[in-house]
Amino acid sequence: MDVGxxxxxxxxxMPKTITRQRKKESLLQNNNNxxxxxxxxxxxxxxxxxxxxxxxxxxxxxxxxxxVPFREATALESLHLxxxxxxxxxxxxxxxxxxxxxxxxxxxxxxVELLHSSSSSASQATTLHSLGTLSFPSNPLLMERASRFSVxxxxxxxxxxxxxxTTTTSSVPSNEHIKTEPAExxxxxxxxxxxxxxxxxxxxxxxxxxxxxxxxxxxxxxxNEKLPYVHVRARRGQATDSHxxxxxxxxxxxNARMKLLQELxxxxxxxHPKRDIFWWKDQSVLWGPSSCKLxxxxxxxxxxTALVLDEIINHVQSLQRQVEMLSMRLAxxxxxxxxxxxxxxxSENGSLMDGSFSGAxxxxxxxxxxxxTEQSYHHRQLQQPPSQQWPFDGLNQPVWGREENQDHGNDxxxxxxxxxxxxxxxxxxxx
Amino acid sequence: xxxxxxxxxxxxxxxxxFTLHFLQSLSNLRRQNTFNSPEKTNDRVxxxxxxxxxxxxxxxxGTNRLWSRALLRRAxxxxxxxxxxxxxKKRVTCLRRRxxxxxxxxxxxxxxxxxxxVPGGGGMETSKLMEExxxxxxxxxxxxxxxxxxxxxxxxx
Numbered sequence: 350m351d352v353g354x355x356x357x358x359x360x361x362x363m364p365k366t367i368t369r370q371r372k373k374e375s376l377l378q379n380n381n382n383x384x385x386x387x388x389x390x391x392x393x394x395x396x397x398x399x400x401x402x403x404x405x406x407x408x409x410x411x412x413x414x415x416x417v418p419f420r421e422a423t424a425l426e427s428l429h430l431x432x433x434x435x436x437x438x439x440x441x442x443x444x445x446x447x448x449x450x451x452x453x454x455x456x457x458x459x460x461v462e463l464l465h466s467s468s469s470s471a472s473q474a475t476t477l478h479s480l481g482t483l484s485f486p487s488n489p490l491l492m493e494r495a496s497r498f499s500v501x502x503x504x505x506x507x508x509x510x511x512x513x514x515t516t517t518t519s520s521v522p523s524n525e526h527i528k529t530e531p532a533e534x535x536x537x538x539x540x541x542x543x544x545x546x547x548x549x550x551x552x553x554x555x556x557x558x559x560x561x562x563x564x565x566x567x568x569x570x571x572x573n574e575k576l577p578y579v580h581v582r583a584r585r586g587q588a589t590d591s592h593x594x595x596x597x598x599x600x601x602x603x604n605a606r607m608k609l610l611q612e613l614x615x616x617x618x619x620x621h622p623k624r625d626i627f628w629w630k631d632q633s634v635l636w637g638p639s640s641c642k643l644x645x646x647x648x649x650x651x652x653x654t655a656l657v658l659d660e661i662i663n664h665v666q667s668l669q670r671q672v673e674m675l676s677m678r679l680a681x682x683x684x685x686x687x688x689x690x691x692x693x694x695x696s697e698n699g700s701l702m703d704g705s706f707s708g709a710x711x712x713x714x715x716x717x718x719x720x721x722t723e724q725s726y727h728h729r730q731l732q733q734p735p736s737q738q739w740p741f742d743g744l745n746q747p748v749w750g751r752e753e754n755q756d757h758g759n760d761x762x763x764x765x766x767x768x769x770x771x772x773x774x775x776x777x778x779x780x
Numbered sequence: 781x782x783x784x785x786x787x788x789x790x791x792x793x794x795x796x797x798f799t800l801h802f803l804q805s806l807s808n809l810r811r812q813n814t815f816n817s818p819e820k821t822n823d824r825v826x827x828x829x830x831x832x833x834x835x836x837x838x839x840x841x842g843t844n845r846l847w848s849r850a851l852l853r854r855a856x857x858x859x860x861x862x863x864x865x866x867x868x869k870k871r872v873t874c875l876r877r878r879x880x881x882x883x884x885x886x887x888x889x890x891x892x893x894x895x896x897x898v899p900g901g902g903g904m905e906t907s908k909l910m911e912e913x914x915x916x917x918x919x920x921x922x923x924x925x926x927x928x929x930x931x932x933x934x935x936x937x
Binding site: 658675680 | 806824825828829832833887890891893894897898906907910911913914916917918920921923924927928930931934935
């Protein structure tokens with residue numbers, strides 16, 4: 350009988366609900382899932398089959414009668430007391446442990462109520478939204494609505510399914526609900542978005558399939574004005590649920606940094622003149638993977654990003670290789686040069702910090718002139734004539750001239766590498 | 781969601797700071813007696829390279845930047861030194877957990893390559909990675925300039 354009823358449901362074009370219904374029953378194993386069987390007493394007409402589901406939710410709403418506190422009782426009760434209503438009263442056992450109870454009594458239901466307190470149909474929808482674990486196949490329209498009420502959507506993907514399912518399977522009057530609800534949702538968008546963003550923040554949302562249907566509806570641009578979070582303006586044709594908003598905000602962040610990097614890395618400027626690299630990728634997310642190939646520009650957007658990133662990676666690699674090569678050169682030069690720069694540098698901090706880099710190079714260079722010879726180390730006799738005067742002499746003289754002249758005699762054993770030619774006047778500086 | 785983006789700060793100290801640090805590290809290297817033997821050029825090269833990176837990390841802001849922190853930590857590990865860093869506000873583990881939600885398959889590969897290049901990139905979110913890359917590029921180019929001038933100064937031929 351239960352199967353029969355479920356098959357009746359099938360006539361209402363809800364094939365998947367059968368399986369879902371069974372899952373649902375499994376959920377209520379510990380509870381009185383016998384109500385499904387008991388409900389067989391009622392007529393098996395299609396309309397009743399439709400009513401079944403309505404009553405399912407209705408009974409949930411009417412649980413106050415069962416001693417379980419629930420808010421939206423009355424609205425549903427008035428709607429669906431059909432022939433099988435009596436049996437359905439048993440459908441919601443008070444001790445719904447893991448199934449409905451936890452979900453039904455969540456605070457978001459309040460919020461949803463607030464959003465849709467205007468009409469009974471809306472409240473019905475919200476009730477159904479909040480009702481929880483009934484899982485129904487996703488109807489794009491209703492999925493979209495569910496995505497708007499992301500508060501509920503976070504609870505369960507099935508919440509949206511519930512609403513979708515019930516509205517589709519209910520009798521004719523509820524068909525009107527479908528039409529009215531979109532209108533309501535449009536008007537309630539602002540509040541909905543607010544509430545969503547206020548509550549959701551970064552909550553995990555429906556997957557991207559929702560966005561594809563959401564996009565169809567959300568032609569209007571929305572704005573989060575009153576939130577403490579990121580102020581993101583949703584563009585035309587983009588989803589407005591907080592998940593995609595978060596995605597978009599993140600992408601814009603990345604985009605800004607990419608611009609920074611582009612300026613740093615030479616040769617990146619011409620690759621992607623588009624201001625917003627990730628806007629196209631955003632679109633692709635909305636349209637779904639199938640429509641990824643829609644526009645060349647969009648592809649170019651992604652490829653432009655890839656090119657820029659390639660450039661950046663190449664640049665970093667080249668810089669690292671340069672460091673390595675210079676360190677090799679330094680290593681070849683280094684052993685012949687002895688630094689005693691601690692004191693010198695300490696004293697020279699002030700002068701080093703000032704001035705342009707060219708000045709700094711000069712000043713850098715001449716500390717190298719100033720060397721301390723370590724006798725134990727430099728036994729080599731590199732008695733090369735000062736093959737090359739440093740060009741810095743002129744600069745250095747005025748400052749260090751005094752000391753240099755004093756220590757000429759000490760520098761006989763100074764090193765002179767073949768490649769490196771140092772100033773012959775190695776000064777032993779002791780400060 | 782974070783608040784609206786504050787201006788991204790990728791300021792890098794002047795070249796003089798880099799010079800200072802690098803020369804200091806070089807002079808420290810010089811002090812090691814085994815450093816300047818004519819053989820073992822490769823060791824010397826490696827040491828100088830490491831000294832270059834470490835001094836760059838120190839010059840560029842010490843432990844205020846993720847990449848420099850990672851660099852210093854890595855270097856200290858090789859020397860088996862105990863490194864103490866001031867306590868960070870964010871734990872890297874948190875970022876790792878969130879990372880899984882924030883990947884975009886298209887830019888993922890590139891980000892992965894960047895992570896391998898930039899020290900400490902493994903624990904960063906993509907946007908943070910970009911910031912660090914920008915700063916890293918600036919510091920790297922500065923260090924390259926310093927070293928180039930040094931080499932030129934020493935080998936004017």
